[in-house]
Amino acid sequence: MKLIKTLGFIICYATFFGQDNTILKIDDQTVNKTEFEQIYWKNKKEKIATKEDLDEYIQLFINFKLKVIAAEELGLDTTKKFIDELNGYRIQLEKPYLIDTSINEDLINEAYYRTINEVNASHIMTKLGPNPSSQDTLKAYNKISDIRNKIISGNMGFEEAAEELSEDPYARSTKGNLGYFNAFKMLYSFECAAYNTPVGKVSEIVRTKYGYHIVKPNSTRKAKGRVKTSHIMITTSSKKENNLSEEKINSIYKDLVEKTKTFEELAIQFSEDRKSAKNGGEIGWINSGGNFYPEFEEAVFSLKSDGEYSKPFKTPNGWHIVKRLSYEPIGDLKSMSYDLKNKIQKDARAQKTKSSFINKLKTEYQLKNMLNMKDLVGIFNNKNFNYENVESNKKLKNINNTILSFSNVSFTNFDFIKYLSKSRLIDKDKTDEKLIKQQFGNFINQNLIAFEKTQLETKHPDFKALMKEYRDGILLFEISDQNIWTKAIKDTAGLKEFYNSNIDTWKWPNRISGTLFTSESKKTLNKVKSLKLKKSLSNDSIMSILNTDNLFNLKYENKIIDDFKKYNLVFDDLEKGFNGPFNYQEKWGLIYLEDKLPQRNKELKEAEGIIVSAYQNYLENQWLSNLKEKHKISINFETLYSIKQKP
Template sequence: MRYIFLLCFAMAHGLLAQCPDIATLIEIGEERVSQEDFVRLYTKNNIDGSADFSEKSLNEYLELYINYRLKVQEAYALEMDTISRILREFNGYRLQLAESYLTEERITDRLVEEAFERMPVQRDIEHVLIPWDREVDGRIDSAKAFNALSKVQRQLSHGYNLQRAAARSGADLTYRSLGYLGLFQTVYAFENAMYETPIGEIGEPVYTRFGIHLVKVNGERTFDGTSSYLQIALPESAENQQLLEQVIRDVTSNSSLFSSYAAQYSTSRNGKSSRNPIKIGAQANSAWQNEYVEKALSIDTIGDVSDIFSLGDTLYLIQWIGLDSFPELDQVRNGLVRKIQQGQRSRIQRDSLLHEARGLFGYSKHATIEAMLQYFTKDVLSGNADLSDERAAMTLFIIGHDTLTYGDLEDYMGHNYGGSEDAYRVYYLEEKFKAYEQKTIYEYYRDHLHEVNAEFAAQMQEYRDGMLLFELMNERVWREAVRDTSGLNAFFEENRASYVWPELITASHFIVEDSTFLRKLSKASNNSNKLSKLFAKGLKRGKLSSKSWRIWPGDTRLMNFDRLNELSIGPHALDNGMFLQIEEKEEDTWKSFDETRGFVISDYQDYLEKDWIYSLREATSIRVTSCFINLVKP
């Protein structure tokens, strides 16, 4: 195909001047390709490292790119993008991809790094919870809780510790010593206070859906990883005390004995010994009392044992047997991301996303809670009445080009309201409106992402083009090559010289059906003439059956070709018990169609594709700037 080259040079001082910047690098029919788009795809498709911007590499990719775009244009001309099956697949992929783009990566990265820093650390926590007092409508009456908070803070100012201050306040609250807590073990706001409050101090009040929290941090411990321990745990008695002391003496000289003792004295959990290792680490010790963990951590060297200690009515002896070092961030990143997206931290991402959407597309709110209360009466909310057409058409809010109405909110809420108090209707409408607003803005952002994110738009266009190309290739080339049997056979006949066995052996494999006849064959194994006669007789009398084989180099169905080729033409009894007759040895023999069907179909597909591309090129104007190489080189 000869291209029409766009002139983009000027003469200066009698020499060819440098190529200027131009908007269009390639014209393929009505399609215009910029330098930026071509280079982006050239580097993106650099699978084998050949995209080195050499003239050879660029010209080769130019040919592939033009062919690709011609075929995609043909698919659009045939309106393959309107096929319902393709539309369903495309829209499904679009939703999945948009969801991944709408995860705020900057916020996620910050939250992942924060979680990773907290993973090895646990903090010893005291805690006061002042629960919210709720009205009949479900809303919080904060006055009572804040009054209780002021009472506790007043006692703290008098020098009392948290426990005494809580007790002396006389308020409706709960005090608990929570012990050591770590990452993902509490709600996020509580966790932040837990890690951000200095050791020995009480942090600022924390507000959650449960109430007001006061958090005191008494201490901190950091794990190097997850340690494994064996234990012996026996009912507390003088006899068992002496037994454990003897175990310590024995394992001092041979630490491996401890596992035998642990197995010997193991029965069940809770006050009994353990055959299986116990895991203790920042993320693996929630089932064990703090005193137990402290004793385990006091062991300095792997193989050593703890002192004998008692918890409740049980004596314990622990041996440290191993340490799994703390993982690298890359090893735990995916797990942290999943937990972040499933927990309260995801709200930070969603709020940031909604704020961004309002700024990108434009947002205006036209409704107030007072107006909604006026129109959404109890009867409307419960389904006993409908909004009038006029009120249903009133604007609720606008996001981008979409106007959402009171009627849309009514459809979203349904008619499941069962409240009786007016105060609860206020709470109900506020919550429903907030949920509907967030859902609508998020979906608008998702559905219009291509308008504000060039990378997403390009990726979706490439995916659509790829789908259409696959569909068109399947119809015009791959299926056609199989359906067009007459064309396939004609192609095979015209190109038979391309399908040749360099070497071919024709052999018969005999299978013995009679044990008595097998003995006759074995006796004649060294006599070719006699063996040949027995083969013929056996076939005639039904003592043998045979199968004819055509064997070529690399074919191991019957046996290795090289070993088979060592046999002379005629009958053979092999050491492995096989009976063969080499019928013929040939060189440069044409393959039958069945022997090369797969190769013929593949070659015929290539032929059809090349012929098709040729016709597309002949019918399409293709123009490439004469400065092509200079413009795309970095």
Template sequence: MLYKFLVVVIIVSMLLGCSPKVSDMVVSEFKGGKITLGEFEKAYSKNAGSIENAKDDSSAQMKKFLELYTNFRMKLEDAKSKGYNENQDLLDELLSYKKKVGVSYLIEKEIVEPGLKKFYEDRKTEVRMSHIMFGPVDDSFDKAKEKAEKVAQSLKDGIAFSELARQYSDDNYTKNDDGDIYWITAGQVIPEFERVAYSTPVGTVYPEIVKTNFGYHIIAVTDKQPAKYKIRASHILISFNQDGTVDTNKAKEKITDIKNRIANGEDFAELAKQFSDDKSSGVNGGDLGFFSRRMMVKEFDQKAFGLKVGEVSDVVKTKYGYHILKVTDEQDFPPFEKEKDKLRELYKKSRYDFEYKNYLSKLKSELNFKFNNSVVDFFVNVADTIKFDEKLLQSKIFNENKNKTLFSIEDINYNVDSVVTFAAKEKNFQGKVINHNNSLSEAANLYADQKLIEHKAMILDRINPEFSDLMEDYKKGIYIFKLQEEEIWSKVQVDSVDMQKVYDANKEKYSLPDRVDFGEILVKDDSLCIQFYNSLKSGAGFDSLAKTNTRRAGFRNKSGRHGWVNVENNELAKKAFELKNEGDFSEPFKNRDGWSIVKLNAKDFARVKTFEEAKAEIASELQEQQSRRLEDEYILRLKNNYNPVFFYNNLENAYKSN
């Protein structure tokens, strides 16, 4: 008995082992190709928007798509038979697209996306920093650097950072606070400071002197902690100005009394309504709404962000007076997907340039980049007056040395000619002497940066499946476009005789609704509108008033004229259509954008279009009819040539695991 059971198990195992995977099942085949269930599922879910959407569709919908997709695949087979894969114009278009899209793809996927995610995560931590700034001395950054280096040595010799900040810092806003910049998070300070903030341990000084547009800086990180996204707080303000005079003692007595009443259980919001000198928030119980770090003055901010929800502060003194704060709510950081679009611009301003340069440095190593400094040095020594212009291209020095290699990427050399041609087209280099401020070296490096990322883009489809699929889709797209052009669009012909016949047989189909040509003067308030109305009644020109006064965007240069508008679709047009005679203007009336006066220029009552007016519409209809007929004829030829066979039953296994 056991023997028979084992034999059955073995036979079943063999049968299962021989069965094809569900994804390998063929759902259609034709001369030269086949479509598996796996390929169908991928195409169908992409068309449906997602796998989840695709799973909800009926078998009839899937069957219809399979037929359309098989037509698509037969067209691609037809494109191959026509030699599209060897057509030089199409190959050139593909290469151009690969370079252009590849560069954008690399920047987005390799730099921006990971950079944005890190930027988002970094914003969940706030950093407290201090600095000692050394501004340019007599416009000299070198002197500022020398001064910074001396102070940095004093730090190493044991002199306190706070003492040096007070004595030497040129930042008058922070020097008296020991150089304290206060709490910051990603996107709130200049990029140079931000990089230091997140890379330096608490309680240490960044080991290098940092250069910015403001000068040189010695930077210390004094604290780090989890950041709060936003808090909601209420406050009671008692101003120093009491009864028309500044009286800090009276203000202090008043705020102290309020603080005691809160401690004894009185309602914070009611006391704010009664006593707060900040009337705009006082009427709302002192509520300030949600705000983020650094939106309030430092003393207020520091106390508010140190409180837990429900806690009430001690008395806080600011330049506005004395405050009592109460935190009433706190918002968590939104999910990355919800925040990323808002953060993108902030990231581009603060981190993108630095991370782009880092990425290029990586590419230089990866792609075996080599730079020939000796060629640059040669030109710097001999070309003391030659500029990036046509004269350079004609000079003896250039023509004798234009084929020398300036840099190479893998096995591709880029010579002097290519760099100079690039620089001559760039505004930043036009007219510059090539040996001035390292102009040639700068141009070569800029050109090299461009070529590095282009080179990576050109090999991206070999190493990145997602980009490879993108390129394959584009290739199929241009093949289909060329097929449609050859087989259908180029064969569509519409002449005026055919159009006239259609028009004569279907005149009533081509009609125009009530239309009106009118002008408008739009202003913000009714009093100004009435003023213009009275001016019009006194004989002022409507067009001239509209040209200088209408507030509707883009209409001043048209003297307020809207042109012909369908009456049924526009409230302004309805008002104009109600006017009796051409040249009449309405009384002022309110609309969603303000107050308006409209003038009737002309009316056109509902009517049948003339042949000339209907020509474009008729031509479009005839083109569409012919295109459908030609498409049907082409598909029929494909079916006759490729003999498609469908296995609809296998669609029942769609989106089911093996």
């Protein structure tokens, strides 16, 4: 009967497939060559497919598909847990498909250029609070505009203006100079002003969350990479203390030069940066154009070789000596591309990719903006307008007028009012046209992106395949957990029955328990026997006597031994008490045997881990056997074997 089934299974592909591109059919579900290849090559390192590989993989693939079908039949793909988990993955997976990738490449190139080229820039700022009023915003803008005009006209120098007029609290001491920096060190709009303005010129006015700025690039240089650094620091806070600190750092430097102590020892003993002192002064990697004082950075990057240390130098924090531990140059664009891409996604730069993408969607879907501000304000001012119960406004005049359409969807005033009600914005000022237009822009963007998400599977086959892979993977895990993993642990009766049916599978070999003494000297081990037998000394006492001149003369460990070949021993020849000395692995051994443990079956509790694992395999094989009996499986071997090499 089994032979007939097998023959039917093998030849049925001709009946079911003919010249079809389908590789596998389980009941009414089909898997085409493209779908199979996507998964096959993703899990295979080699670029060539052999018949043996394909035969093996198709069976694994069948097992996988049968389990997923079993999960679907139980409705696991409809549970809240499954839907929430898959949606969580989808949110992450769809992100690369909701940006303008061409802009993203431009941003990566821009970020790389700004990573390898640093700019020294000064700035002047007029501050703005977290939620500035329109009056405060205008006042700050007019002030920075006046300052810029004075500088451009030559009535005031940039450094002078920074010192006297900037609202940056550090400007007075630095004259607005920020030192060298590179990509991602400043807010993106500020960074762009610094890099896009010619050296020595004053930028246009720039808005950030801190206020308004004007920026003057002073110079540029190639970035220097990064140095892993250690330092010794002596702090100072007054003129008198500065003299004492200088004397102390010079004394430490003298010890370094005379090599009375290592840098690490001196850092541990004297450095007043206690966090790094306990690590021998190590403070990790320092990038050029980073967050350290220019004097500190200059000293670090002046060191030309690993292990070299500087002369004492001073920063606002105190006196330092720095040591170079290792150096790394900046990588090429290819090696840094992934890291730069991740940084861009977390930075204001990402908004450029999103904005460009939305503009392309507006064109693709022929978006029409039909918002009539007069109608909308009229709805808000209607005496019957109810903000607390938005649904009650459905009969108001113009409420159902279409204000937005794209592709095959449209939105009305009512839809927009519902959107506004969720953010409570129409509670603030229902006639503020600027606010309404801003929120309508957000409304457009939100609905465009929401619609595009519904089109991803249609527009991007790779996304569709990826979502299916995650979907099936979640189902596979859930059904396997129910039928195999958790079941094997919870089904104690079944586990015990399985153990009893296969009890001879898990055995302890012949073993002995005792003490193994080892030494380079056979004579030493004979002394062990003598001291143990004649004086009944403990093992530690014997060690202290025989290791007086050499701490490594004798070693011992209490252990259970089952690898007798390793020691050139035979279990049946061993007796209680001393056995040896014997030669093994170019040294001598001596065993004090306390108990012989003949071969026996392992109890369930002694090998529960491996027995549970074996029971899981048994349950899986039994389950798969039942699934294969239940479902009709057909393989198109002709199409399967047409797979030759990786596309």
